[in-house]
Amino acid sequence: MSETAPTLVPHVHESDRSRLVAYDHGAHLVEWTVDGRRVVWVSDEAVLDGSAPIRGGVPICFPWFAGGPQDDLTPSHGVVRTATWRPTETDGAEVWAWELDSSDVIEAPGAEHLPGPFRARYAVALEQEDGTETLVLRLRLTNTGPDDYRAEAALHTYLAVDDVRQVRVLGLEGAGYLDKVTGEHEVQDGPVTMEGETDRVYERSGPVTLADADGRALLELRPGGAAQTVVWNPWADQAVRLADLGDEEWTRFVCVETVARGERALTLRAGDTTEVSCRMVPLLSPTA
Numbered sequence: 001m002s003e004t005a006p007t008l009v010p011h012v013h014e015s016d017r018s019r020l021v022a023y024d025h026g027a028h029l030v031e032w033t034v035d036g037r038r039v040v041w042v043s044d045e046a047v048l049d050g051s052a053p054i055r056g057g058v059p060i061c062f063p064w065f066a067g068g069p070q071d072d073l074t075p076s077h078g079v080v081r082t083a084t085w086r087p088t089e090t091d092g093a094e095v096w097a098w099e100l101d102s103s104d105v106i107e108a109p110g111a112e113h114l115p116g117p118f119r120a121r122y123a124v125a126l127e128q129e130d131g132t133e134t135l136v137l138r139l140r141l142t143n144t145g146p147d148d149y150r151a152e153a154a155l156h157t158y159l160a161v162d163d164v165r166q167v168r169v170l171g172l173e174g175a176g177y178l179d180k181v182t183g184e185h186e187v188q189d190g191p192v193t194m195e196g197e198t199d200r201v202y203e204r205s206g207p208v209t210l211a212d213a214d215g216r217a218l219l220e221l222r223p224g225g226a227a228q229t230v231v232w233n234p235w236a237d238q239a240v241r242l243a244d245l246g247d248e249e250w251t252r253f254v255c256v257e258t259v260a261r262g263e264r265a266l267t268l269r270a271g272d273t274t275e276v277s278c279r280m281v282p283l284l285s286p287t288a
């Protein structure tokens, strides 16, 4: 028997400007590179054998976010980010699409906390917009049961930055937020800058722009179907505790997440389909 751990097989797609890499494990997009510049970030220490969630990329969180409404559920971020999704037929500009049903995860740890039966379809598309190649992520959730229920969901986007201590997140000015580090409710004063562990749930969905210290816009995110934006970076002390994150890697990313949690969780009506999406628009020119 081989002693080598099984390694997930990546899907790779290259267009004129973009390179995308994804796995069926979690329907997890792990790389988006535009003109050779990394936009979606993944850890060098990410576990890629299917035994754990992948640190980086765009984890799909459902049907709960983090530890759920009462912060008492495991695994963190629900049951679908470690499930093996089924590739399915693509439509239009979609590069990949996957499906997952609640029956696929019924044996998974945490399945006893599913609020109801569901069918999920997730697609990664490269769509042209005003001559720019944009990345669009669409998560469609169908309540396949007879009763309405509520569920949390997120597209947990890890964005590559040169140095998280230098970046600004614009578009959340004046938004109320829960600071999960202090437990306090605050109102955002000016652009978001980070000087320590940051874990905030903003009651605004965007659009938001990621900019560098000089105010140069790097990327715009346009979320859809979810009311909140989470901004997260573990910073140095917490990073040391994450086995799948190199000790210095925390400086290289910021998570700006499209989220529906707590009182803003999704309401999935019996038989209906709800969509959570995020469009990412690169704003740096190739020569910048």
Ligand SMILES: O=P(O)(O)OC[C@H]1O[C@H](O)[C@H](O)[C@@H](O)[C@@H]1O
Residues within 6 Å of the ligand: 053, 066, 076, 077, 180, 199, 200, 230, 231, 232, 255, 257
């Ligand atoms: O370590 P994970 O389960 O991937 O979670 C990573 C992070 O996800 C979100 O940003 C949450 O707001 C954080 O509280 C959590 O620490």
